[in-house]
Amino acid sequence: MNSITEKGLQPQLNDYFAKMINSQKLAHAYIFAGPEGSGKKELATWIAQGIYCENCVAGHPCQKCAECIRIASGNQPDVVHVAPEGLSIKVDQIRFLKDEFSKSGVESNRKVFIIENAEKMTSSAANSLLKFLEEPSGQVIAFLLTEKPNSLLPTIISRCQLFELRPLSDKQLLFLLEKEGIPEEKAVLLSRLTDSPTLARKLAENNDFEKLSVNVCQWYLHILQNDWLCFVEVQTKLLTYISNKEDEKIVFDLLLLLGKNSLELRSGGEDQSAFKKYQSQLKEQLDKLSIDKVSAGTELFLESLHLLQINISFQNTIEALTLKLCRCYHG
Ligand SMILES: [Zn+2]
Incomplete structure (x- = not known):
């Protein structure tokens, strides 16, 4: 198997978070900031797998057990995703999250929240989230994913640990495109032309x-x-x-x-x-x-x-x- 898939798109961050999982030192809230395709969601999902995995080795999830597979397919009830509805993340969506926060986990006492395009939270949604971040309750971990960290409220940023993810390297993108069946010649050109997997896929077609x-x-x-x-x-x-x-x-x-x-x-x-x-x-x-x-x-x-x-x-x-x-x- 290619080393890129084994280690994830951000291997150094995977190693760092494996240590945090293993020593149970994960923080309550993280911001993953990086361009499209840099692996923000993949990293958050990987960490969630590390938390619930049945065969976790030194903080590294096995990717094969029932928990790992459920999380990868978005079917683990204690791992909750929020994405913008239309142009923004509205206060109702954060209220839903807060209700979820206040319950303990459906199947365990831990919960993971993954908020995509976190910069699209309306200010009332952001304020609502802030209140939660001020009083972290129980065993909850929130991941805020964003391409535009500067658009997040400073008060939110100050309550989270911020990690900046690098764009994909040419090699990583090439590997990804070839894995998706794009012919080599085209994949090479696209991987050197852009670092966005979405644009590369669009141009490939x-x-x-x-x-x-x-x-x-x-x-x-x-x-x-x-x-x-x-x-x-x-x-x-x-x-x-x-x-x-x-x-x-x-x-x-x-x-x-x-x-x-x-x-x-x-x-x-x-x-x-x-x-x-x-x-x-x-x-x-x-x-x-x-x-x-x-x-x-x-x-x-x-x-x-x-x-x-x-x-x-x-x-x-x-x-x-x-x-x-x-x-x-x-x-
Ligand atoms: Zn597993």
């Missing part, structure tokens, strides 16, 4: 994305070959895929990745190119250029990102980038 990534490579190859077609292709191959700001960002992220990948390919440092189908053609062209030129080209990609951020239009930015890259590579 989008046929336009596949065409777009091919078009981006062809446009760039024409630049490297000093072929004037690259100027036409801005219009015909890149802009045709754009209908909103989100699309612009994806095109641009692909370009940035291509810029970064060029330097890796030229310096021989990257054995697995993000654009596998075009790897040998790109390398062949890049090897004809000095490493200084390729490096300057990569900087031009980054500079364009800056132009885009200060609101220069997308089309102008890409056209200017095409021109500058041609000058940079072919003098």
Whole structure:
């Protein structure tokens, strides 16, 4: 079995919490803050399993016993999940939680609460939760999960232990995507393009994305070959895929990745190119250029990102980038 699944998405935190479970030193309330896909819910679930597991070894749940399986499938009555109803977590939902808090566990005397998107608590819901956090009762542990810790009330943050979870590494995301059946070539590209599993899955199902990534490579190859077609292709191959700001960002992220990948390919440092189908053609062209030129080209990609951020239009930015890259590579 791959070490990533054995150790979870956040192996260091799993080890830390195993120690806390084993020595019965878990706190009453935790905030897990981190980007989408960083494993906040998985970690909270894993800790809950560690608390109830029938064959727990040194704080590590077995993942196989009836309790571990029930918790993983959300069917353990003492592990309660709260997620936003619509746009917010409302006071009724927290009241429900508080009622649950006041009962002892249905099947044991311990209860675990997992509050997703905790930043979406309305202020009355948050205040209601605060009251509970001020008087932790019995053997209750609450996990507040959030992508936006700064949107939580400071009074809530001060009553919880805050842990920041790192985004998934390229390798972790690649493993996840391949496990879900996304073909290797596509999974490699997506894992290097984004750290969000949701966006990666969405793009994996989008046929336009596949065409777009091919078009981006062809446009760039024409630049490297000093072929004037690259100027036409801005219009015909890149802009045709754009209908909103989100699309612009994806095109641009692909370009940035291509810029970064060029330097890796030229310096021989990257054995697995993000654009596998075009790897040998790109390398062949890049090897004809000095490493200084390729490096300057990569900087031009980054500079364009800056132009885009200060609101220069997308089309102008890409056209200017095409021109500058041609000058940079072919003098
Ligand atoms: Zn177990």
